[in-house]
Amino acid sequence: MSEPAENTAKKFTEGYTFKALLLAGFTLLMFIPLLMIGGLIGERRGIAGTAEAGIMEAWGGELIAAGPMVVIPGIRTETRMTTVQGGGQREEVVRHPFSLTVMPKDLTITAHFETEIRRRGIFSVPLFSGVLSLSGNFDPELALASLVPGEEVFFDQAELIINLSSQQGIRRMDRASWDAGSGTRELFFAPVARTETARSPMDWDPQTRLPGGGIFAALPDFSAAVSSFDIAIALQGGRLVRVLPVGRQTRTAISSDWPSPSFQGAFLPVKSEIGEAGFEAEWDISYLSRGIPLFRKEYPGDARRDYGEFLFGADFFCAVDAYSLNHRATRYAMLFLVIPFLALFLLELHTKKRIHPVQYLFSGIANIVFYLLLLSLSEQMRFHFAYLIAALAVAVLLTLYARSLLPSWGKTLYMAMAISLSYILLYAVLNAESFALLIGSVYAFALVALVMFLTRKVDWYGPNYRR
Numbered sequence: 001m002s003e004p005a006e007n008t009a010k011k012f013t014e015g016y017t018f019k020a021l022l023l024a025g026f027t028l029l030m031f032i033p034l035l036m037i038g039g040l041i042g043e044r045r046g047i048a049g050t051a052e053a054g055i056m057e058a059w060g061g062e063l064i065a066a067g068p069m070v071v072i073p074g075i076r077t078e079t080r081m082t083t084v085q086g087g088g089q090r091e092e093v094v095r096h097p098f099s100l101t102v103m104p105k106d107l108t109i110t111a112h113f114e115t116e117i118r119r120r121g122i123f124s125v126p127l128f129s130g131v132l133s134l135s136g137n138f139d140p141e142l143a144l145a146s147l148v149p150g151e152e153v154f155f156d157q158a159e160l161i162i163n164l165s166s167q168q169g170i171r172r173m174d175r176a177s178w179d180a181g182s183g184t185r186e187l188f189f190a191p192v193a194r195t196e197t198a199r200s201p202m203d204w205d206p207q208t209r210l211p212g213g214g215i216f217a218a219l220p221d222f223s224a225a226v227s228s229f230d231i232a233i234a235l236q237g238g239r240l241v242r243v244l245p246v247g248r249q250t251r252t253a254i255s256s257d258w259p260s261p262s263f264q265g266a267f268l269p270v271k272s273e274i275g276e277a278g279f280e281a282e283w284d285i286s287y288l289s290r291g292i293p294l295f296r297k298e299y300p301g302d303a304r305r306d307y308g309e310f311l312f313g314a315d316f317f318c319a320v321d322a323y324s325l326n327h328r329a330t331r332y333a334m335l336f337l338v339i340p341f342l343a344l345f346l347l348e349l350h351t352k353k354r355i356h357p358v359q360y361l362f363s364g365i366a367n368i369v370f371y372l373l374l375l376s377l378s379e380q381m382r383f384h385f386a387y388l389i390a391a392l393a394v395a396v397l398l399t400l401y402a403r404s405l406l407p408s409w410g411k412t413l414y415m416a417m418a419i420s421l422s423y424i425l426l427y428a429v430l431n432a433e434s435f436a437l438l439i440g441s442v443y444a445f446a447l448v449a450l451v452m453f454l455t456r457k458v459d460w461y462g463p464n465y466r467r
Contacts, residue, residue, distance in 0.1 A: 019348075022357055023341045026364055030337050033368050038330045041375055045323040051123035056238045059118070059127050060169025063237035064311065066244035067162035067214070068229060070102040070138055070222060074153035100153055101296045102143045103287075105226075107136040107247025113256040115316060122379050126316040128256065129236035131174060134162070136247060137228040143295035144224055158222035160187065160229070163214040163244075166237065167191050170215070175232035180221045187217040187231070240264070242313040245285040248294055252283040258316045265312030266290065283312060322378040322386075325430050330371055332429050332436070335444055336422045340367050340398055342447075343418040346454050347402070347411055355405050363398055370394040370423075387430075391423040 056062070076096045081089045113130035147153065160178070164170070176187040192214050219227075242265060243252060257278035263269055267289075269281040287294060290310045298304075340363040348355045370390050377386035395416065402415035425443050429436045 019345065019357075023338075023345060023360060026341060026357075026361055027338050030364050030368055031334075033365075034330060034333055034337070034371065037368070037371050037375065038327070040372075041323060041326050041330065044375065044379070048123045048323065051120045052125040055118050055120055055125050055127070059238055060236045061166035061238065062240050062242070063128075063132075063169060063235060064165035064240075064242040065132065065163065065214075066246060066307075068104065068134055068160050068231065069162075069246060070140070070158055070219065071161055072100045072102065072140075072153045072155060072158045072222070074098050074100055074147075074151060076148075076151045078150055096299060098151075098297055098299045100143055100147075101298065102138055102140045103292070103294050104136045104229075104247040105139040105249075107134070107245075107250045109134055109243055109250065109252040111241065111252075111254045113241070113254075113258075115256060115258045125238055126258065127236065127238040128241075128258070128316060129171070130234070130256070132233045132235050133175075134231045134233075135229065137226055139226045140224055140295075146295065146297065155222050155224075156220050158219040159216045160219050161192065161214060161216045162189075162231070162233075163192075165242075167214065169235050169237045171234040171236060173232070174234055175230060176217065177230045178217075178219065178221075178227065179229075180219075180223060180227040181225045182221065185221075187219075187229075189215040189217045192216050238316070240313060240315045242311040244292070244307060244311055245283075245287075245290055246292055248287045250283070250285045250287075252285070252312075253280070254314055255280040256314075256316070260317065262315040262317050263313075264315055266310045267312040279314070281314060285312075322383045325383055326371070326375050326378060328430055328436070329374060329426065332426065332440055333371065335440055335447075336426055337364065337367060338447075339418055339422040340364060340415075342451060343415050344402065344405070346451070347406055347414060349455065350411075353405065353407055359401075359405060363401065366394055366397055366401070387423075387427055391420075391427075395419045395423060 074097070076098060078094050078096070080092055080094060082092045083089060110133045111130060113128035115126055115128045117124050118127050144153070173189055176189060177184050178187050179185075241254060245252070245267070255278065259274070259276050259278060261274065261279045261281070263272065263281060267283055267285055270284050272281040273279060292307055292310055341360055344355055344360060344363060347353075370393075373390035373393065374386055377390055380386070398419050399412060399416040403409065403412040406412050406415070425439065429439050429443075432439060
């Protein structure tokens with residue numbers, strides 16, 4: 001290479017333009033370890049999910065309930081003419097079994113749950129236990145009026161069915177009474193095997209974790225008259241409670257000592273109170289507002305509709321999901337990875353103190369380590385404490401490192417202020433989910449404007465400055 005060309009290349013590599021392009025390359029390079037940390041967050045979340053699923057399986061699983069419903073077997077008899085050998089006609093009687101499912105006229109559901117946190121290693125899941133009470137009455141008049149000539153039902157074989165997502169969570173039957181007009185009697189419930197589809201009028205897709213089994217009791221005294229029921233089941237479960245509004249009028253009240261519920265499903269409470277001591281919520285749902293029939297006639301082989309879309313209830317979730325916050329932090333990392341690079345670059349411009357590219361790279365790596373520290377610490381303690389420790393550790397590290405590169409503490413304080421402000425803004429973004437985009441956009445605009453202002457007089461084409 002000729003001497004003029006060598007001098008030109010030297011001036012370019014020692015100039016501001018080359019340094020700015022190099023820092024841009026460093027910023028893109030930092031995305032490689034950042035993507036690896038993002039994958040680690042997903043892996044740790046999967047491990048946590050496996051641990052939580054193990055706890056839930058042993059405890060009873062999520063609680064999803066539908067019912068009670070009365071299922072009455074029936075027979076439809078029809079006569080038809082068939083052709084026999086020789087061309088003659090023969091009358092043949094064909095019987096088709098079916099089931100008539102009757103929903104309650106009035107249904108009142110009350111539930112109160114005490115909660116606790118169970119741990120497996122460093123992972124935990126909220127569990128609950130309490131009593132689910134079901135009371136109301138049945139009036140089969142409309143269902144019986146739907147029978148056509150040739151159809152008959154057998155009241156002495158009627159069964160009362162309560163669908164549950166997990167029978168393992170049943171502790172005991174506290175109360176199970178039935179009054180068909182001739183006096184109150186106790187019901188004896190037995191488990192419904194998931195293969196006994198004839199006894200499961202609400203057979204949902206198991207992939208959606210909706211009820212497909214439960215418990216049933218024989219109703220030999222069921223008739224066309226109005227009957228009432230009062231049932232209380234001691235249950236345990238975790239994460240969430242869902243119920244299906246099968247009554248013509250369904251009134252539901254759920255309460256617990258859990259302070260941070262999330263009301264989910266097709267219906268929100270008409271009334272709710274949430275405080276440090278727990279929550280109370282009430283629903284009042286008419287059959288006119290959902291697509292569940294008051295009765296249903298079903299033949300073998302009929303397609304069964306998924307009524308899971310009408311479930312409602314409460315989630316017992318942790319107010320702060322550390323893995324979600326860690327994932328969100330890595331998503332907004334682009335706005336904050338450039339801070340140590342820009343701060344050192346601007347200080348280099350104004351102090352005329354040369355900073356080597358490797359020293360820039362070390363400052364970027366320190367900022368990446370923050371996200372790894374945040375993930376590991378947030379698994380051991382509350383997220384805000386983990387964030388404070390990780391941010392403070394990296395901010396102190398970068399400040400002391402900047403002091404070794406800059407001529408005075410006065411200049412170094414600018415570096416400390418820039419790093420501290422960036423972590424404060426990142427924490428604001430993480431905790432203001434609804435305004436995260438707005439905060440990030442304003443921050444990006446202000447950062448670009450500040451850099452443009454501070455570098456407005458830089459001669460990007462000039463020769464490199466001296467030491």
